[in-house]
Amino acid sequence: MACDVVVVGAGNAALAAALAAREGGARVVVLERAPEAERGGNSRFTAGAIRTVYNGVADLKKLIPDLTELEIARTDFGTYTREQFYDDMARVTQYRANPDLVEMLVERSLDTLVWLRGKGVKFLPAYGRQAFKSGDKTRFWGGLTVEASGGGPGLVEALHGAARRQGIDILYGTRALALLQDERRVRGVAARQGQRRIAITAKAVVLACGGFEANTEWRTRYLGPGWDLAKVRGTRFNTGDGIRMALDAGAMPYGHWSGCHAVAWDRNAPEFGDLAVGDGFQKHSYPFGIIVNARGERFVDEGADFRNYTYAKYGRVVLEQPSQFAWQVFDGKVLHLLRDEYRIRQVTRARADTLEELAQKLDGVDPAGFLREIAAYNRAVRRDIPFDPTVKDGRRTEGLAVAKSNWANPLDTPPFEAYQVTCGITFTFGGLRIDGDAAVIDTEGEPIPGLYAAGELVGGLFYFNYPGGTGLMSGAVFGRIAGTSAGAAATVAV
Ligand SMILES: Cc1cc2nc3c(=O)[nH]c(=O)nc-3n(C[C@H](O)[C@H](O)[C@H](O)COP(=O)(O)OP(=O)(O)OC[C@H]3O[C@@H](n4cnc5c(N)ncnc54)[C@H](O)[C@@H]3O)c2cc1C
Numbered sequence: 362m363a364c365d366v367v368v369v370g371a372g373n374a375a376l377a378a379a380l381a382a383r384e385g386g387a388r389v390v391v392l393e394r395a396p397e398a399e400r401g402g403n404s405r406f407t408a409g410a411i412r413t414v415y416n417g418v419a420d421l422k423k424l425i426p427d428l429t430e431l432e433i434a435r436t437d438f439g440t441y442t443r444e445q446f447y448d449d450m451a452r453v454t455q456y457r458a459n460p461d462l463v464e465m466l467v468e469r470s471l472d473t474l475v476w477l478r479g480k481g482v483k484f485l486p487a488y489g490r491q492a493f494k495s496g497d498k499t500r501f502w503g504g505l506t507v508e509a510s511g512g513g514p515g516l517v518e519a520l521h522g523a524a525r526r527q528g529i530d531i532l533y534g535t536r537a538l539a540l541l542q543d544e545r546r547v548r549g550v551a552a553r554q555g556q557r558r559i560a561i562t563a564k565a566v567v568l569a570c571g572g573f574e575a576n577t578e579w580r581t582r583y584l585g586p587g588w589d590l591a592k593v594r595g596t597r598f599n600t601g602d603g604i605r606m607a608l609d610a611g612a613m614p615y616g617h618w619s620g621c622h623a624v625a626w627d628r629n630a631p632e633f634g635d636l637a638v639g640d641g642f643q644k645h646s647y648p649f650g651i652i653v654n655a656r657g658e659r660f661v662d663e664g665a666d667f668r669n670y671t672y673a674k675y676g677r678v679v680l681e682q683p684s685q686f687a688w689q690v691f692d693g694k695v696l697h698l699l700r701d702e703y704r705i706r707q708v709t710r711a712r713a714d715t716l717e718e719l720a721q722k723l724d725g726v727d728p729a730g731f732l733r734e735i736a737a738y739n740r741a742v743r744r745d746i747p748f749d750p751t752v753k754d755g756r757r758t759e760g761l762a763v764a765k766s767n768w769a770n771p772l773d774t775p776p777f778e779a780y781q782v783t784c785g786i787t788f789t790f791g792g793l794r795i796d797g798d799a800a801v802i803d804t805e806g807e808p809i810p811g812l813y814a815a816g817e818l819v820g821g822l823f824y825f826n827y828p829g830g831t832g833l834m835s836g837a838v839f840g841r842i843a844g845t846s847a848g849a850a851a852t853v854a855v
Contacts, residue, residue: 364390364530365851366844367550367563369537369603370570371395372402373833374816376520377473377840378567378847380480383527385848390561391529392552394536394570394598399636401517402571403595403788403817404833406634409509409516410487411837412830413470414443423475424484424507436486437500443467445504449828453670457617459821461797466822466831469838474507477837480523483510490645490700491669493750500751503669505830513639516833535559537602540566540610540812547610547811564851565811567843568801569836572789572817573601574621575633583618583791590685591676592626594640594785597633603818607793610812611803616820618791622827623676625652626785628686628709641705644782645672648768649698649750650691651738654682657720657731659738664767667753669829673787680784688723688781690735693774698750709781719777737761739771788832792820799843813847815839 366382368375371393379389393400415421417440418433446467450458478484486492487508492501509516524531534554541549541560549562573579575597580588608614630642647663648671654660661678665671679687688711691699703710713719716735720728741758748756748770758765793801793814800808816836823831 362390362559362561364388364561364563366565366567366847367392367561368567368569368844369550370402370816371400371531372569372571372816372836373404373516373520374836374840375567375569376524377477377837378569378813378815378844379529380520380523380527381841381844382567382848382851383529385845385852387848387851389529390563391524391531392535392537392550392561393531393533395533395596397533399596400521400533401513403599404836405513405517405636406595406639407513407516407833408490408640409512409833410491410505410830411474411507411509411833412446412505412828413474413507413834414441414446414467415471415506416440416442420471421486421506423471424478425486428486432486435498436492437498438486438506439501441504441506446470449504449670453826453828454824457824462822465797465842466835466838470834473837473841476841480520482516482519484508485510495749495751502751503667503829505669537570537606540606542610545810547809565813565847567847568603568607568812568814568818569816569840569843570603570818571596571599572792573604574599574786574788576600580786584621584789585619587680587685588786591623591680591784591786592630593633594624594626594642594787595634599788599817603814604792607801607812607814610809612801612809613794613804614791614820615794616791616822617824620790620824622673622787622790622823623680623784624672624787625675625679625687625689625782627707628781628783630785638705638707641702642707642785643702644689644780646691646699646703647689649695649770650689651765651772652687652689653726653731653734654687655684655725655727657727657734659734659763662764662766664757664765664769670826672829673827674825676784676786679782684725686725686781686783688726688779690772690777690779692770692772693776694770696778703780711779713777714775716772716777719779723779724781735772739773742769742771744771788817790820790823792818794821795819795839798846799839800846811850813843815843
């Protein structure tokens with residue numbers, strides 16, 4: 362089989378690349394390891410929340426033209442300026458994110474979403490999970506205001522619809538195994554389709570087939586001991602194939618290889634993601650309650666920052682607890698603030714009218730330790746500072762070894778609810794080094810001719826932590842760049 366550009370993977374980054382390459386006139390073939398029914402990678406498991414620069418309602422209207430006057434009047438959308446995006450990327454990655462990559466991500470975010478809209482992807486304001494009522498307005502609080510219509514499944518459907526309309530071929534059940542090279546230049550991909558080995562020759566290849574989060578052995582090898590015990594939030598197919606293929610071809614390993622995005626995830630969730638549940642196993646409302654371990658003790662500042670800036674690093678903290686679990690505990694005052702994912706059927710929950718009764722119901726937890734911890738926590742809350750979920754309200758504890766810095770409420774109002782979580786890994790941070798054309802860089806610091814990369818397998822953007830909604834944005838931005846570059850390279854390659 363022959364074409365101009367082969368794209369490996371069929372998630373968000375890959376389809377952005379395929380569409381961009383096709384736009385430049387290239388004949389594009391996409392290889393997807395999953396069967397058609399499971400297509401869409403991690404992108405399909407998402408809520409479709411996507412972090413973009415916008416300087417007010419006028420920018421949002423470029424993405425959501427049918428935003429009504431009434432919605433605009435009743436909503437404080439605020440802004441998310443390029444400066445805010447730069448600050449967030451720098452702060453949460455402890456100033457390690459590669460500035461060139463961050464610049465591409467930030468500067469091209471809005472324009473890339475406008476481009477995707479032109480391809481048929483629809484966007485909405487993320488009212489459900491990113492805004493709270495405050496006075497007579499609904500206020501967005503975390504820099505993450507836009508989501509794809511229909512969430513991850515809607516995004517993937519829209520991208521596949523666009524690919525179909527553009528005549529892009531997608532081969533399902535086709536696992537890329539190795540890059541074909543002629544001297545240094547990449548000339549295509551060797552793949553397996555069932556029991557058959559096939560070769561697809563091309564003038565350029567885009568790798569967009571995810572990180573190594575679903576590879577137990579690599580997780581343990583690179584993230585460290587204990588990571589074999591994490592649950593995988595999304596696809597079972599992202600086992601690091603693209604990274605391995607590129608390293609075999611001389612690519613430079615880059616970024617935070619021992620780092621990953623990992624969250625609080627239902628203790629009894631399956632080993633890999635379940636497409637029927639999507640991201641529903643996550644439990645992200647902990648800023649409004651407390652989190653305790655098997656000793657009944659708090660171990661992390663639940664209110665250190667807005668949830669969008671802490672959730673991706675707190676999965677690791679849960680993994681480090683005895684028996685790798687924790688309980689999130691809430692009282693009646695805040696139950697109405699819990700996100701939709703707390704109300705799914707497949708949830709590990711305990712409910713009681715007294716704290717003593719709840720203590721007996723928390724599987725694996727020392728009841729006496731738990732009651733001691735709650736008493737100390739309740740005494741430490743600054744009740745004189747008003748509670749406000751739309752800002753970092755400074756309503757905090759004082760005098761505790763583990764502080765809670767915002768949104769601290771005493772647990773004193775029945776009913777009490779608790780949710781058991783463990784660590785769910787989302788994606789890995791380490792990967793390949795790319796340049797401004799999304800060309801893969803080799804260990805000598807030179808681009809490998811004909812090889813491009815985008816999405817999770819690009820290293821250098823995320824270290825330690827991650828601002829919510831950036832995964833899809835980076836996939837779209839770098840996918841588009843990689844596809845454009847690959848398409849251009851294909852027209853000149855001999
Ligand atoms: C539950 C969950 C919720 C999330 N929520 C959000 C959110 O709301 N917003 C956000 O920005 N991010 C979110 N993320 C992160 C986001 O999903 C990823 O950052 C992003 O989707 C990665 O896109 P990608 O195209 O690089 O990878 P993917 O979408 O995973 O696509 C990779 C594709 O490559 C295929 N593949 C793997 N190996 C091979 C091979 N050898 N040959 C051929 N194909 C192969 C896979 O089958 C897969 O289809 C979430 C992730 C999960 C798991």
